[in-house]
Amino acid sequence: xxxxxxxxxxxxxxxxxxxxxxxxxxxxxxxxxxxxxxxxxxxxxxxxxxxxxxxxxxxxxxxxxxxxxxxxxxxxxxxxxxxxxxxxxxxxxxxxxxxxxxxxxxxxxxxxxxxxxxxxxxxxxxxxxxxxxxxxxxxxxxxxxxxxxxxxxxxxxxxxxxxxxxxxxxxxxxxxxxxxxxxxxxxxxxxxxxxxxxxxxxxxxxxxxxxxxxxxxxxxxxxxxxxxxxxxxxxxxxxxxxxxxxxxxxxxxxxxxxxxxxx
Amino acid sequence: xxxxxxxxxxxxxxxxxxxxxxxxxxxxxxxxxxxxxxxxxxxxxxxxxxxxxxxxxxxxxxxxxxxxxxxxxxxxxxxxxxxxxxxxxxxxxxxxxxxxxxxxxxxxxxxxxxxxxxxxxxxxxxxxxxxxxxxxxxxxxxxxxxxxxxxxxxxxxxxxxxxxxxxxxxxxxxxxxxxxxxxxxxxxxxxxxxxxxxxxxxxxxxxxxxxxxxxxxxxxxxxxxxxxxxxxxxxxxxxxxxxxxxxxxxxxxxxxxxxxxxxxxxxxxxxxxxxxxxxxxxxxxxxxxxxxxxxxxxxxxxxxxxxxxxxxxxxxxxxxxxxxxxxxxxxxxxxxxxxxxxxxxxxxxxxxxxxxxxxxxxxxxxxxxxxxxxxxxxxxxxxxxxxxxxxxxxxxxxxxxxxxxxxxxxxxxx
Numbered sequence: 001x002x003x004x005x006x007x008x009x010x011x012x013x014x015x016x017x018x019x020x021x022x023x024x025x026x027x028x029x030x031x032x033x034x035x036x037x038x039x040x041x042x043x044x045x046x047x048x049x050x051x052x053x054x055x056x057x058x059x060x061x062x063x064x065x066x067x068x069x070x071x072x073x074x075x076x077x078x079x080x081x082x083x084x085x086x087x088x089x090x091x092x093x094x095x096x097x098x099x100x101x102x103x104x105x106x107x108x109x110x111x112x113x114x115x116x117x118x119x120x121x122x123x124x125x126x127x128x129x130x131x132x133x134x135x136x137x138x139x140x141x142x143x144x145x146x147x148x149x150x151x152x153x154x155x156x157x158x159x160x161x162x163x164x165x166x167x168x169x170x171x172x173x174x175x176x177x178x179x180x181x182x183x184x185x186x187x188x189x190x191x192x193x194x195x196x197x198x199x200x201x202x203x204x205x206x207x208x209x210x211x212x213x214x215x216x217x218x219x220x221x222x223x224x225x226x227x228x229x230x231x232x233x234x235x236x237x238x239x240x241x242x243x244x245x246x247x248x249x250x251x252x253x254x255x256x257x258x259x260x261x262x263x
Numbered sequence: 264x265x266x267x268x269x270x271x272x273x274x275x276x277x278x279x280x281x282x283x284x285x286x287x288x289x290x291x292x293x294x295x296x297x298x299x300x301x302x303x304x305x306x307x308x309x310x311x312x313x314x315x316x317x318x319x320x321x322x323x324x325x326x327x328x329x330x331x332x333x334x335x336x337x338x339x340x341x342x343x344x345x346x347x348x349x350x351x352x353x354x355x356x357x358x359x360x361x362x363x364x365x366x367x368x369x370x371x372x373x374x375x376x377x378x379x380x381x382x383x384x385x386x387x388x389x390x391x392x393x394x395x396x397x398x399x400x401x402x403x404x405x406x407x408x409x410x411x412x413x414x415x416x417x418x419x420x421x422x423x424x425x426x427x428x429x430x431x432x433x434x435x436x437x438x439x440x441x442x443x444x445x446x447x448x449x450x451x452x453x454x455x456x457x458x459x460x461x462x463x464x465x466x467x468x469x470x471x472x473x474x475x476x477x478x479x480x481x482x483x484x485x486x487x488x489x490x491x492x493x494x495x496x497x498x499x500x501x502x503x504x505x506x507x508x509x510x511x512x513x514x515x516x517x518x519x520x521x522x523x524x525x526x527x528x529x530x531x532x533x534x535x536x537x538x539x540x541x542x543x544x545x546x547x548x549x550x551x552x553x554x555x556x557x558x559x560x561x562x563x564x565x566x567x568x569x570x571x572x573x574x575x576x577x578x579x580x581x582x583x584x585x586x587x588x589x590x591x592x593x594x595x596x597x598x599x600x601x602x603x604x605x606x607x608x609x610x611x612x613x614x615x616x617x618x619x620x621x622x623x624x625x626x627x628x629x630x631x632x633x634x635x636x637x638x639x640x641x642x643x644x645x646x647x648x649x650x651x652x653x654x655x656x657x658x659x660x661x662x663x664x665x666x667x668x669x670x671x672x673x674x675x676x677x
Contacts, residue, residue, distance in 0.1 A: 078560060093558045095551035097619035098544075106548055107559030109541045116539050119479030 008033045008198040014063035023049040024222045031198040038213035046222040055087045056080045086160035087169040096145040101125045128162045150181025167198040223247045312639030319642045322509035332634030333522035334585035338605035339626035341577030344570045347550045349618025350409040352574045354416030359582030360424045360597030362387040367592040370438035380440030391579035392572045399571025403564035433593035445587035447521035451508045454519035458500040465496045534623045550618030611661040
């Protein structure tokens, strides 16, 4: 297998329970660089829990996380950031009262002796937005409160990729958007993949998934029920897996039904 | 679209007079009123009282107003930071009392612990900052609402002052350094030099911004507006000194009061802290969306605690000036309208009670409005009751205007 398609992130046999609730059971998951991996499943399928394990919010009870070929232990968002993993949550975590530049640099301000270096931040923000072809924002000095939903999502995504991140996880990035703005954000998601980042997109919307993803991982009741390649599957097949899929993993050996064995 | 094209597209800062009008109009439309309403209000108040009271529009009364606003302004500066977080500090008036009591105690001749007034003032600020550290820690780490913590502080520190002053009733402040904070006047020449210094520093900061923007190839703000602001600062500083240099008390010439200089120095320093430092940025972020700030790796408790320390330290500074103004600390110190006037000053100046919005200069202007109204009504012969009523109505008017403006802003956004 070519070096470029070696997995960027690999989760092996992840299990997680909260008290008596088994949220994840022996889940495998991988993302290659330059690929958009969709993570789909019904409510309560374990998507969010899986992402929180990657982001370091939850520690998995069992299983291993391998990032760039090394096993890693992620104990919090800071650890994840250090590795180059950024999560864009559904509620975006932007400060409405701050402008685009201030939000992009929130918590990592460019400064010298605590004094902000505004020109550098403004310049770099404009460049980052331009490289992602986010052209709908008139001024990087307008407050986020004045932006549309799609623009806000773009800012949140741009912030995630600005820090040399290697893996960006997007939680329901189009959930609150109109048609045109959804298109904008999906375009942005595809572009992240083209730039060589690993992208995970969590979505309820199969249209979005089929528009952007290269592969699709389906979870059901905290277990793997399918791994599909977009070009070799249909929405019907994915819906079937979401609603009635059977666990694809037997006795600890990963052999997802619809794809060739990895490595 | 290439990077260069994009950069060019983001640089459509309007230019020329027409652009300036458009920008001002856009700002007004989107609810960003800035300092315009309060400055207009202030001009109206000054003109009104000039006709109403013969002694109002005089150089000497101008100096009075500066000294009267100084204490409130210092407390209000601290309030700005607390409000920016969306918190409240009700203890400041009596923390100011503790600050005043501390200097009074430490300068007391024959007490066995008399130290220089300068050192005493430093001690007072440290004592009060420690109070802020305590109150802030309870808010930040235990999670008790700041309203409750500082309400408790209000009672506790009032109690401490009453206990200490029960016997003597009051302590006279004789130390000249402490009293200078309210009663020192610069010589006319020194006044002019200070005006030149302020103007020069502002010019320097404008040029520095300009150069760094040009170096980073970022569009500068409207040139006309920048020059107008520069001229405004020059006119204001030289104008203030010119008026102060014409003031007399009982035939003796006064000059620029030290209290006014202290207020302006803190205005500049705290504005810099709020707008140009990482700490200030984080204060706005925590006030805007604490959860977002936390996720961005900002230590929210640390920011909260430092802000409560700033609030208490500023209260100490204000308390010292207020005590110096009457050369004593008595049982009633910190009572009356000091607390509410300080909060009102910040709110009149456009600082939001819900956090994340407002500037230090708002507190300056708000304190100036409150002092001017109170002085004007006094000069015109009205009683205290009227002063409270008018101050209350101005507060209501200012917040109503701001609320309406913000509703328009929400409508124009998203």
